[in-house]
Amino acid sequence: MIEKVDIALETAVLIGVVTKEQDETKSKEYLDELEFLTFTAGGEVKKRFTQKMDTPNSKTFIGTGKIEEVKKYIDENEIGTAIFDDELSAAQERNISKILNCKVLDRTNLILDIFAQRAQTSYARTQVELAQCEYLLPRLKGMWTHLERQRGGIGMRGPGEREIETDRRIVRDRISQLKDKLKVIDKQQSVQRGNRGKMVRVALVGYTNVGKSTLMNVVSKSEVFAENKLFATLDTTVRKVVIQNLPFLLTDTVGFIRKLPTQLVESFKSTLDEVREADLLLHVVDISHPNFEHHIDSVNKVLDEIDSSDKPVIMVFNKIDAYTPEPFDETDLETERTEANYTLKEWKKTWMNRVGHNALFISALNKVNMKEFKKRVYDEVREIHVTRFPYNNFLYPDYIEEEE
Structure with a gap:
């Protein structure tokens, strides 16, 4: 009989800052997302730390007093990992690791780890490895601190520096190899896209975990992996879909996220060729998420970066079954009613009304x-x-309403 073994989650603390550009509300939103990222990566958040400051400390990201507070909590509770909400410089990472004496990750490192777990195809794994190598290159020195501490002595004059240079050359060579490999795969995929002929191409785009893969499964009657975690799908999936008698190609793409690491944007730009070459974009939005408007802005920013912001777009507001407005007391004259109190009917009268018939409200999960x-x-x-x-106009009449 095989015993069932419970795998303990890796414990972690989250660290963020409140600055002029990032107020308390925004900082909380980012830490909420960082906690979900940690959960997706297989970790359990035990505590959050935030500090108000004009700009992050150049040496330790947060102030001396705050980092001592974090260290005390980590030591007393045997925490394994400290995760920072912003990207740390190589020097900051080294300094913090020495003080906290535990694993130190930043948001970029965490996202790269999730991508590494989720990559299934050779193409996705190559893209992730390229991003990891580009992230690693400026941080190699921190991996040789054990040699720096062994100062002096016969045979110990400078080997660390030579070793670092050797490693840098290895990593640079690997980056070059991976870029060459991606070029070959890109050519193959370009040929595949060309072989699809002139069929109309529709691409699902949106923030991560908004239900794109679930919608893909419903429309195409296929089984694309879908899960309530961030970045459940990394690999681009293309399916032929027929609505009534009209065929077209539907593509499910990787989800976007705020503060998306530069390395990932660069290495995954080739994957987004499917978006660039699409004739129509279905921008899927999780309307039940309290920050869905920020998510829309983040997606539009990436679309602009890949020169796809001028394509025809249908806004698909998904998860209407999960949308619940916050209760509001009409007799409370001191509290102002906000967007959080809007019903779906009220939302439709806002800027969504200007989108007109290009705004749809659905639940892919409950159809x-x-x-x-x-x-x-x-x-x-x-x-x-x-x-x-x-000349094929007669083949596709107006849409015939389906019966219940």
């Missing part, structure tokens, strides 16, 4: 309003298709 979704996508794809193949 709510999917007929409306399919009709809107059909109409848009049909218009593109008819423009591309004007």
